[in-house]
Amino acid sequence: MDTTIKIDSVARDRLAALAQARGTSMRALIEEFAAASLTPEQLQERAERTRAFLESEFGHRLTDDATTALRTKMHEAQAAHRKHVGTDVAA
Numbered sequence: 001m002d003t004t005i006k007i008d009s010v011a012r013d014r015l016a017a018l019a020q021a022r023g024t025s026m027r028a029l030i031e032e033f034a035a036a037s038l039t040p041e042q043l044q045e046r047a048e049r050t051r052a053f054l055e056s057e058f059g060h061r062l063t064d065d066a067t068t069a070l071r072t073k074m075h076e077a078q079a080a081h082r083k084h085v086g087t088d089v090a091a
Helices: 009-022 027-036 039-058 064-085
Strands: none
Touching: 009 064
């Protein structure tokens, strides 16, 4: 089943450029993104597995506060990277 997704021309042009650079179609690019992206439930399950692994293998219990601090640092690093490459968009 095919569908139409309405996006602005800037996003469309960026997707087209990314697809061309990868030697693929925009359709394939979007399908790849959808297949590789995790749902919130999958992200939560992965986080729980990671916490369990850190505790069992290294004896380290990652607290909610530590997780929040790490998430904040990651968001800051991503924002700095986007600004550096000139694609700063609101997340």
